[in-house]
Amino acid sequence: MSQSNPYQPPRAAVADASDAAPLGAFVESGRAVDAGQGWAWLASAFGFFRKNPWVWIFITIIAFVLVIVVSVLPLIGWLINTLLMPVYLGGLMLGCKALENDGDFGVGQLFAGFRSNTGRLMAIGAMSLAGWMIIMIPLFFIMGSSMFGLMSGDPAAIAAAGPSVAIGMLVTVALSVPLYMALWYAPCLVIFNEVQPVQALGQSFRASLKNIVPFLLYGVLLFVFFILAAIPLGLGFLVLIPVLIASVYTSYRDVFYGPA
Numbered sequence: 001m002s003q004s005n006p007y008q009p010p011r012a013a014v015a016d017a018s019d020a021a022p023l024g025a026f027v028e029s030g031r032a033v034d035a036g037q038g039w040a041w042l043a044s045a046f047g048f049f050r051k052n053p054w055v056w057i058f059i060t061i062i063a064f065v066l067v068i069v070v071s072v073l074p075l076i077g078w079l080i081n082t083l084l085m086p087v088y089l090g091g092l093m094l095g096c097k098a099l100e101n102d103g104d105f106g107v108g109q110l111f112a113g114f115r116s117n118t119g120r121l122m123a124i125g126a127m128s129l130a131g132w133m134i135i136m137i138p139l140f141f142i143m144g145s146s147m148f149g150l151m152s153g154d155p156a157a158i159a160a161a162g163p164s165v166a167i168g169m170l171v172t173v174a175l176s177v178p179l180y181m182a183l184w185y186a187p188c189l190v191i192f193n194e195v196q197p198v199q200a201l202g203q204s205f206r207a208s209l210k211n212i213v214p215f216l217l218y219g220v221l222l223f224v225f226f227i228l229a230a231i232p233l234g235l236g237f238l239v240l241i242p243v244l245i246a247s248v249y250t251s252y253r254d255v256f257y258g259p260a
Helices: 037-051 053-071 077-100 107-115 118-143 145-152 155-160 162-184 186-193 197-210 212-230 237-255
Strands: none
Touching (some): 037 077, 037 212, 037 237, 053 077, 053 237, 077 107, 077 118, 077 186, 077 237, 107 118, 118 186, 118 197, 162 197, 186 197, 186 237, 197 212
């Protein structure tokens, strides 16, 4: 019969990143979870940040600098960033798994996606790029010459473009939501489940669709946190961005795996 150690300090039953329940069976296309899980995803993600906050902050700064530097490249900067974003996210998802298992987590985790399924991750980036280009087509039709007026900086042209800009923005948001739904879990599915890129986009979209309600709560909470993060000179984003990234992993873990 085993005996507890009388000298062991008492432990409170507080959930943390390393105390997550063991994974159950993989659920293709995900499962519907309770609405309150929108909050649980963020709370669990903060547990990942709390385990190694300084590394997360350094990763956030490095990623920001990389995106800015690449964006400076004329014409191709946006293309490169869009192609590589799933690769960066794939590496960070591997980092979240390492944190969950009390493994090593360093700044190099940002580039771990270049050592695992890089081609598939870049294929997701290419499909993302194609998706954004398709979204831009109706925007050009709606805004037409108004877009050139905005680019010119002419106050009269900007005022005249107001209605078309508003309609164009609404259409862009409406079309971008399905794209985000398809992209949200795709890097995780490629990295952890060896799913092909096209199938990963489909499974991610269906999983997101099943969980519209928890995602609505998740979105409202993120909106509030974004406002709060901007107040102290934007320094709160050094915490919020890592939490947002880790929440992709915590929600993936919750949605795509049933009870053990």
